[in-house]
Amino acid sequence: MTAAMVSVERCSKWYGHVLGVSDISWQLTGGVIGLLGPNGAGKSTLMKLMAGLLRPSRGTVRVMGGDPAEDASVRRRIGYAPEHESTYDELTGLELVTTLAHLAGVPRAQAGAAALSALATMGMQATMNRAVKGYSKGMRQRTKLAATLAHDPELLILDEPLTGVDPIARNEIIAKIRALAAAGKTIVVSSHVLYEIEALTQDIVVIHRGQVLAEGNIFEIRRLIDHHPHRIRVECDRPRELAAAIAGSDHVLRVSMERKAILVDTRDPDRCYDELAAAVIERKLDLRAMSSPDNNLGAVFEYLTSGQGRARASE
Amino acid sequence: MTESTTILELAGVTKAYGPVLALRGVDARVERTAKVIGLLGPNGAGKSTLVKCMLGIVGFNGRARVLGLDPQVAGAEIRARVGYMPESDIFLAGMTAVELCAYAAELSGLPKNEAMQRAHAALYYAGLEDKRYQVVDGYSTGQKQRVKLAQALVHDPELLFLDEPTNGLDPRSRDEMLDLIGELPGKRGCAIMISTHLLTDVDRVCDTAIIMHQGQVRFAGTTEVLRASAVASRDYVVEVRDSVTTLYDALTAAGAAARAFSPVALTVTLPDTMTPQQVLVLARSVGVQIRTFEPHRESMEQAFLRVVSGAQFAPVSPGGPS
Amino acid sequence: MIEATSETPAATPVRIGKGVIHDLGYARYAGERRSPSTLWRVIMRHQLSQTWKTWWRWKLWAVGAAMVTVTVGLVIYLSQNEMFEPLRRNGAAVKLIDGLLPYSFTFFRWMAFGLTMTVGSTNIARDRETGAFGFYFCRPVRARDYVFGKLAGMTLAMASLLVVGPFLLTAFRIGLAHDTDEMLRLLPWLGRVLVVGVLASLVYAALPMAMSAVLGRRWLALGLWAGYWVVATGIFAAIGFFTWTPLIALDPGAALGSLAYGLWGLEVSEKAAQVSVTVALVSIGVHVALAIGILYWRVSREAVGAVGASA
Numbered sequence: 001m002t003a004a005m006v007s008v009e010r011c012s013k014w015y016g017h018v019l020g021v022s023d024i025s026w027q028l029t030g031g032v033i034g035l036l037g038p039n040g041a042g043k044s045t046l047m048k049l050m051a052g053l054l055r056p057s058r059g060t061v062r063v064m065g066g067d068p069a070e071d072a073s074v075r076r077r078i079g080y081a082p083e084h085e086s087t088y089d090e091l092t093g094l095e096l097v098t099t100l101a102h103l104a105g106v107p108r109a110q111a112g113a114a115a116l117s118a119l120a121t122m123g124m125q126a127t128m129n130r131a132v133k134g135y136s137k138g139m140r141q142r143t144k145l146a147a148t149l150a151h152d153p154e155l156l157i158l159d160e161p162l163t164g165v166d167p168i169a170r171n172e173i174i175a176k177i178r179a180l181a182a183a184g185k186t187i188v189v190s191s192h193v194l195y196e197i198e199a200l201t202q203d204i205v206v207i208h209r210g211q212v213l214a215e216g217n218i219f220e221i222r223r224l225i226d227h228h229p230h231r232i233r234v235e236c237d238r239p240r241e242l243a244a245a246i247a248g249s250d251h252v253l254r255v256s257m258e259r260k261a262i263l264v265d266t267r268d269p270d271r272c273y274d275e276l277a278a279a280v281i282e283r284k285l286d287l288r289a290m291s292s293p294d295n296n297l298g299a300v301f302e303y304l305t306s307g308q309g310r311a312r313a314s315e
Numbered sequence: 316m317t318e319s320t321t322i323l324e325l326a327g328v329t330k331a332y333g334p335v336l337a338l339r340g341v342d343a344r345v346e347r348t349a350k351v352i353g354l355l356g357p358n359g360a361g362k363s364t365l366v367k368c369m370l371g372i373v374g375f376n377g378r379a380r381v382l383g384l385d386p387q388v389a390g391a392e393i394r395a396r397v398g399y400m401p402e403s404d405i406f407l408a409g410m411t412a413v414e415l416c417a418y419a420a421e422l423s424g425l426p427k428n429e430a431m432q433r434a435h436a437a438l439y440y441a442g443l444e445d446k447r448y449q450v451v452d453g454y455s456t457g458q459k460q461r462v463k464l465a466q467a468l469v470h471d472p473e474l475l476f477l478d479e480p481t482n483g484l485d486p487r488s489r490d491e492m493l494d495l496i497g498e499l500p501g502k503r504g505c506a507i508m509i510s511t512h513l514l515t516d517v518d519r520v521c522d523t524a525i526i527m528h529q530g531q532v533r534f535a536g537t538t539e540v541l542r543a544s545a546v547a548s549r550d551y552v553v554e555v556r557d558s559v560t561t562l563y564d565a566l567t568a569a570g571a572a573a574r575a576f577s578p579v580a581l582t583v584t585l586p587d588t589m590t591p592q593q594v595l596v597l598a599r600s601v602g603v604q605i606r607t608f609e610p611h612r613e614s615m616e617q618a619f620l621r622v623v624s625g626a627q628f629a630p631v632s633p634g635g636p637s
Numbered sequence: 638m639i640e641a642t643s644e645t646p647a648a649t650p651v652r653i654g655k656g657v658i659h660d661l662g663y664a665r666y667a668g669e670r671r672s673p674s675t676l677w678r679v680i681m682r683h684q685l686s687q688t689w690k691t692w693w694r695w696k697l698w699a700v701g702a703a704m705v706t707v708t709v710g711l712v713i714y715l716s717q718n719e720m721f722e723p724l725r726r727n728g729a730a731v732k733l734i735d736g737l738l739p740y741s742f743t744f745f746r747w748m749a750f751g752l753t754m755t756v757g758s759t760n761i762a763r764d765r766e767t768g769a770f771g772f773y774f775c776r777p778v779r780a781r782d783y784v785f786g787k788l789a790g791m792t793l794a795m796a797s798l799l800v801v802g803p804f805l806l807t808a809f810r811i812g813l814a815h816d817t818d819e820m821l822r823l824l825p826w827l828g829r830v831l832v833v834g835v836l837a838s839l840v841y842a843a844l845p846m847a848m849s850a851v852l853g854r855r856w857l858a859l860g861l862w863a864g865y866w867v868v869a870t871g872i873f874a875a876i877g878f879f880t881w882t883p884l885i886a887l888d889p890g891a892a893l894g895s896l897a898y899g900l901w902g903l904e905v906s907e908k909a910a911q912v913s914v915t916v917a918l919v920s921i922g923v924h925v926a927l928a929i930g931i932l933y934w935r936v937s938r939e940a941v942g943a944v945g946a947s948a
Contacts, residue, residue, distance in 0.1 A: 038487065040455070136358035165512060166358045167355075167512055168620065170512070171620075192485050192486060219579055274604060277604070280595055284592065287591040289610060290605070290606075290609070291607045302490075305487070366944070367944060370775065372774065373941060391777035391779065394775060395670055401768075401775070401944070403768055404767070406767055418679075422777070423670070423777060429668065436663075471665055
């Protein structure tokens with residue numbers, strides 16, 4: 001049995017009256033994990049606890065078997081990229097990453113080479129000798145990531161690494177992160193932009209009000225919310241006929257009409273999809289489109305964090 | 316209200332900062348029929364320089380008309396009719412939201428009482444009714460974004476320029492902000508230009524797009540035209556409940572070209588002999604439940620990458636509809 | 638729910654009054670918009686209302702100035718005919734009733750310095766730090782409107798400390814005159830007081846604001862201003878004192894003091910840093926013009942960079 005990379009046991013952290021996380025228990029074995037949650041839910045706190053920048057008020061945090069807050073040798077194997085960072089703008093990218101690498105434990109003699117290779121991995125060879133002051137947001141994010149990589153950590157903790165990055169650079173950074181994961185590193189990424197998470201990984205953890213609300217495979221979690229009402233939109237050539245066919249089922253809560261489509265609110269999406277398909281086939285309807293606004297990560301997230309999902313999602 | 320038929324006209328606009336050419340001959344024309352315009356482009360494409368030129372803050376070569384006015388001559392008048400929501404924080408310290416918006420309105424030329432009334436109205440619209448008498452310094456990120464929106468529209472502008480309006484917002488707040496923005500043209504009769512890197516936002520609210528790259532405009536037109544240039548009408552996206560491989564095998568066996576892009580979804584090009592209904596029949600016969608079946612529209616991200624790189628670019632994110 | 642009971646009256650038709658639902662929809666603004674050249678007044682008003690807000694920004698020093706006024710007034714009233722040591726006229730001693738008034742400017746200037754520490758020197762830097770320049774310059778406000786408005790506001794605030802008190806004291810002094818002839822002779826004092834007060838207001842408004850505009854950070858601007866006014870100017874004055882007298886005017890404070898004494902035809906008793914009225918006026922003029930120039934230059938530069946910074 002492989003030891004967990006990160007193990008959080010009954011951990012709570014508060015700052016005076018302000019609650020960071022509340023009684024969290026969680027294990028991370030490896031791969032890329034997406035950390036989601038509304039603002040103020042506790043994502044940054046959890047990340048700082050894992051990186052050893054905060055001590056838990058209660059409970060324990062263990063990374064690779066050690067306590068990151070106490071043990072510097074553990075921290076050397078962790079790379080943490082915070083969301084906001086003020087840097088020394090007058091330094092060049094290379095100087096900055098070299099300094100940070102040295103601070104992270106790389107011996108002075110090798111710090112330069114490590115920084116160089118990290119910046120090259122992030123595609124910054126051409127621009128690393130310019131002062132950070134003139135960098136665009138995308139370049140700053142890449143520099144930050146290079147600094148996180150320079151000391152070759154096994155665990156990467158990235159807080160909103162893609163904010164403000166243009167679409168081209170975003171794709172490149174996402175590809176780099178996936179490459180790093182394929183090379184065996186464990187990566188925890190938080191983001192508000194759900195489709196970025198979807199591009200990176202299938203494993204997510206949803207933090208809400210300081211607790212772990214849901215964890216695991218996106219698609220599994222999506223299936224679990226089948227217990228809540230879904231709205232399904234079907235566009236076809238004879239919508240009223242379809243409406244008549246489906247309205248008789250007891251799981252249907254409401255049927256609305258659009259000009260060329262119907263909207264069905266159903267309590268049992270699983271049965272409803274089957275029945276809709278059957279109705280389309282039997283009546284030989286010309287199907288144009290079928291979709292549900294409830295069938296994506298955003299809807300899952302909304303459902304979970306709006307309070308309806310708590311009891312169900314933990315099943 | 317200005318009389319012109321266009322919101323924006325740019326012809327050969329060039330701007331150099333010393334040896335660096337920030338804008339190399341920008342051409343674009345946006346009619347008044349456009350409601351929500353997305354201004355897109357990689358960093359360094361010249362978007363911020365373009366905004367400065369449009370608002371008359373810096374000089375430039377070439378011809379430009381914003382709402383029918385020339386920025387180099389009537390810059391102040393343009394700024395009185397354009398609302399600007401910046402990406403960074405722009406709050407004067409120690410003011411309440413109402414004071415800030417009223418001051419903003421007065422600085423845009425409105426008389427004092429009118430300014431105060433409209434400040435309240437703008438804050439109601441932005442959803443800050445409860446908090447408007449509190450000092451802005453204590454607001455959360457989402458509330459600060461709303462105040463920025465309110466101060467941009469308080470002086471009844473004809474054109475609103477929003478710079479990364481959903482920056483730092485969690486998904487629910489982002490949805491709310493996009494709803495607010497999407498309703499503005501209808502409720503306030505103004506046009507909106509959004510500069511953002513989040514192409515899903517653009518997909519959701521914009522009807523027109525201007526794509527810039529390396530100081531030039533690569534595309535200016537409606538999103539329909541943008542996406543129509545790359546879509547085939549027989550392409551569909553199919554999403555299933557369980558694993559996609561069964562359906563993939565069945566479709567391929569039936570002669571359709573399919574490509575799975577996630578464990579539960581694939582795109583398929585239907586041959587002329589196959590109708591959508593037959594896909595359902597096929598699915599049922601192999602015991603697969605279909606949950607989504609939609610014509611495959613090029614996502615905004617693909618369109619953007621295509622325009623900017625001038626070639627088919629495979630995005631890393633799933634290629635389905637956003 | 639309407640219930641029909643046996644008490645329901647017989648069916649005589651009852652007149653129902655009219656009811657209306659108003660459309661609270663949005664009305665576009667069709668009125669006039671101010672031209673940008675009038676915006677400085679809005680900014681000035683805003684500056685003044687912000688300064689008024691807390692107890693420590695302006696009110697503290699206003700109370701101080703009031704106390705100075707009352708104290709000096711009392712001293713003048715009670716000790717009218719005593720001699721005033723620190724000042725002389727052409728070598729001869731001077732009565733307190735004549736000398737204390739120009740001398741009292743020193744005290745009012747302390748209050749003004751206090752105001753520069755709480756508001757004057759951090760003003761523009763604070764705007765820059767909080768991003769307010771973006772707020773101002775994405776609107777029809779131009780650099781000159783901003784500078785003029787802020788300067789006008791600050792000068793007015795200073796004038797409330799440097800002009801009002803001295804003016805009242807002067808009026809009081811004139812009221813103590815023995816006869817109408819003396820009163821008429823003393824009337825020019827009102828003019829002198831206004832000149833000194835207004836010039837002092839300009840100095841205390843413009844110089845700290847210029848420093849605030851040069852340094853982007855509030856505390857740095859505050860420190861630079863305090864260091865300049867308290868230390869550097871003293872050094873200039875000392876250099877001038879020991880070498881070439883007009884150099885003393887490199888200290889605007891000394892120039893203001895000299896102006897006050899000079900206009901009254903007085904000189905300081907002990908050998909102290911004093912220059913002629915002409916030199917003082919030139920110094921003040923140059924300092925203020927330089928400060929306004931620097932202020933305008935910095936704000937114009939910021940105006941361009943503040944909007945659309947990140948797209």
